Amino acid sequence: MPRSLLYERLAERLRRQIRGGTLRAGERLPSLRRLHRDQRVSLATVLEAYLQLEREGLVEARPRSGYYVRAPAASAPRALTARHATRSPQPVRNPALLGVLDVLGRRDMIPLHAATPAPELLPTAALAAATARALRRDPGAALGYAVPQGLPALRARIALRYARCGLDIDPDEIVVTAGAMEAISLALRASTRPGDVVLLETPTYYGLLQAVAAQGLRVIEVPNHATTGIDARRVAELLQRHPVRAAVLVPNFNNPLGSLTREADKQALVAACAAHGVVIIEDDLYGELAYSGQRPSPLRRYDRDDAVVTCGSYSKMLAPGMRIGWMLGGRRTAQLLRAKCFTTVATATLPQLAIVDYLSRHDLDRALRRLQRALADNAQRYRQALHEHWPAGTRVSSPAGGMALWVELPERIEGQALFEAALAHGIGTLPGHLFSSRGDYRHHLRLSCGLPWDARVETALRTLGTLAERLAADRAR
Template identity: 75%
Template sequence: MSLLYERVAESLRGQIRRGVLRAGERLPSLRRVGRQQQVSLATAVEAYVQLEREGLVEARPRSGYYVRSTAPPLSGAASRPAVRAPRPMRNPALLGVLDVLTRSDLLPLHAATPALDLLPAAGIAAAVARTMRRHRDEALRYAAPQGHPDLRLQIARRYAQCGVDVDPDEIVVTAGAMEAISLALRSVTRSGDVVLLETPTYYGLLQAVAALGLRVVEVPNRVGTGIDAAQLDALLARHDVRAAVLVPNFNNPVGSLTGEADKQAVVAACAARGVVLIEDDLYGELAYSGERPPPLRKFDRKGGVITCGSFSKTLAPGLRVGWALGPHWTGELLRAKCFSSVATASLPQLAIADYLAHHDVDRPLRRLRRELSANAQRWREAIARHWPAGTRVSEPAGGMALWLELADGVEGGALFEAALGQGIGTLPGHLFSNRDDYRHHLRLSCGLRWDAKMEQALRALGATADRLRRRK
C-alpha cells in the first residue's frame, strides 16, 4: 500500500513542480486519480494526505484538494510590536488615505471590495425593481430611525443560522458597518477614554477613534491565530479601558481567524472588567472553509457585546446597509443614530429585505468564498514568482486582504508611492497602526477577478520592490 500511495504522490509532486498544477488550482478528484493511476480510493486518499502533510496541497471542506502557494508565510511574531501605553491617535498618514480611495484611475488592489461580477447583481436589481413596483411610496419616504422591520427580521435570521439568538427589536440599521461602529463608540465612550484595538487593524477603525478624541492601547493580532487573548487580559488589568473594538473573524489586514477558545476568553475578560466589546463582524460570512465562524455575541452572557456588520462585502457595496445590535445598548445606539444621520435610506433597506426573502443567499455566497479563496492562492503564487526573495505573505482564512512583509530594504510607503505612478493602488502597512508601525509591510486586496492584467500588475509591483531593495 505504501509503495502505491507514494507512487501516486510522486506523480502529483512532479506536476506541481513543473507547473502543470499551479497554486490555487483544484486537484483531480480522488475517484478520478484512482482511475487514472489504477489504485483504490483508499490509496488515493493516502497520497493526498501525504501531500497535505508536506504542505504542497490543502483540503477545503466540501470542495476538494487544492495546490498551496509556495510563497513564504508570515510567522506569528511578524506583526507583534512591543506593548505600549495608551496614547491619542498620532498617525498623520491616515489623513491622506482618502485621496487614494477616491481615485478612479487606479487598478484597485487597495480596495477590500469584491469584483461586482462576483456579487448577485441580477438578484439585487430584481429586488430593487420589485420594491419600486410594489412599495414605491414606502421606498421613497423616510424610514424609521431604527430601520425597517422586515430587514431587521432577515438580519436576525442570518445570525440564527450560526447559532446566535438575536431579537429583531435590538437591531439598529445603519449606513454600512463604519457608521455602526462609530455609533457604538459614541454611545459608550467620551473624549479621552481609552479604547483597545488590535494591531495591525483596519485604518477606518483608527480614523473613527481619532474623530472622537479617544486614546488607544493595542493588543497584538497574531498571524494565523488572531487576537492574543492572554495579552488582552493583561492589558485590561493594567489600563482603565472603556471599550474594545475587535475584528476576530478575518482581521483586516491580516486575515486571521481567532479561535473559539480565545473568543470565549476575550469576552470573559472584557465582561469581568466592565469593558464594552464592539465587534466588527464585516467579514464573518467570507470563510474560505465555508463554515461561518461564530461572532463574539455567541459567547456573551451579560449583554456586553455590540455586534456590527454590513451587506457591503457580500451583496452590494453601493447600497450601504449595515447594522449594530446589542440588547443593552439599543436605546443609546438609536439616540446616536437620530443625532447623526436620522435614518438609513428606505429603498436599499427594502430591496435587501426583499432579496433575502426571495433568493437563495447561500448559493452566491459559496461562489464568492470559492473565488476569494482561489484568488488568495493565485496572488500568493504570483508574489512568490515575481517579488524579491524574503517577501512573506499572510495565509488568510477568509476575507479578501493579503498582508505582506516586504524584503529587507523595501519600505511600504516607497512601494505605495511608486505603484501610484504605475496606476496601481496599494496601501502601506503604517496605515494599520496608531503608532506608525509596519513600515516594511503592505496590504493588497485579492477581491478582483484574476486575469492576465492582474498577473502583470503583481509582476510590475514585484519588479518595483526589487528596484527599491537594490537601491537600498
C-alpha cells in the same frame, strides 16, 4: 473536559500524521461524521480541529468535497513574523490617515487597494432587479423616510441569519445603519467619552483608527497574530493595567492581516472584558467570507453579560454601495438608537427594501458560496504570484477568509515607497503604516484579492514585484 482541549488534542494527532507522512499531500481526510464516530467526539470538536489545521496551512477545504492534506509549501511565500511592542495609551497620531481618502476616491487604477469584491463576484443584476421592483411597488415608501431603527422585515432577516450560527437575536435589538462603519462609530459614541482608553488589535483596519481619533479617544494596542488571531492572554494583562472603556475587535478575518481568532480565545476575550466592565464593539464584517464555507462564531456567541455590540453589513457579501449595516445592541439598543436618530435620523429606505426583496427571492448561501470560492482562488493565485515575482524575503499572510493579504517586505523596502511607485504605474495598494495608530509596519503593504484573477491582475502583481526589486536595488547602492 473542555471542548477546546479536545479539539486541540485531535488537531495535534492529525498534525503528527500529516508531518510524519501517514497522511500524504492531496489525500482526503476522514469526513466530519466519520471522525466524530471513530473518535467519539462531537461534530463541533472535529470541525474546530479541521479549522485549526486549515489556519495553519496543513489542510484545505474543497467545497462539496471535504478536507484534504495540503501540498508542502516549498514554493509558497514565507510565513509572517510577529513583532509588536506595547505602548501606554495615547491618542491616534498617524498623519497618513488624513490622506487615505485621496487614494480611495481614484478610479483610474487597478484597485488592489480596495477591500471590496468586484461587481462580477456579486449578484449585481438580481439586486438591480430587486431595487427596480421595490421602487415600482410603492414609490412613496421607497423614497420616504424609514423608521429610524430600520425596516422590521430587514431586521427579521438579519436575526434569522444569526440563528444559523447559534445566536438567538431578537429583531427588536437590531438597529440598521449606513454600513458597518456607522454602526461602529455610533457604538463608540454611546459607550465612551473623549479621553477614554480604547483597546484595538494591531495591525487593524485604518477606518477603525479614524473612528477612534474622531471621538478623541486614546488607544492601547494588542498584538494580532497571523495564525492565531487576537492575543487573548495579552488582552487580559492589559485590562489589569489600564482603565480600558471599550475594545474594538475584528476576530473573524481581520483586515489587513486576515487572521482568525481561535474559538477558545474568543471565549476568553469576552470573559476578560466582561470581568472588567469593558464594552466589546465587534466588527464582524468578514464573518460570512470563510473560504471553507464554515462561518466562524461571532464574539456575541460567548457573551453572557451583555458585553458585546456586534456590527455587520451586507457590503462585502452583496452590495458595497447600498450601505446597509447593523448593530446588535442588546441592553444598549435604546441608547444606540438615540445616537442613530441624533446623527443620520434613519438609513435610506430604498436599499433596505431592495435587500429584503432580494433575500425573499434568492438563496443568499448560493451567492456566498460563489463568492467564497472566488476569493479563495484569488488569494491562492495572488500569493503564488508574489512568490514568483517579488523580491526574496517577501512574506505574505495565508488567510482562511476575507479578502486582505498582508505583505511583509524585506527590510530595505519601504511600503510607502512601493505604494507611491505603484500609483505612478496605475496600481492601487495601501502602505502598512496606515494600519497602526503610530504608523508602525513601515515595511508592509496591504493588497486586496477582491478582483478576479486575470491577465490584468497578473501583470499588475508582476509589475509590483519589479518595482519592489528596483527599490531594493536602489537602497543597496
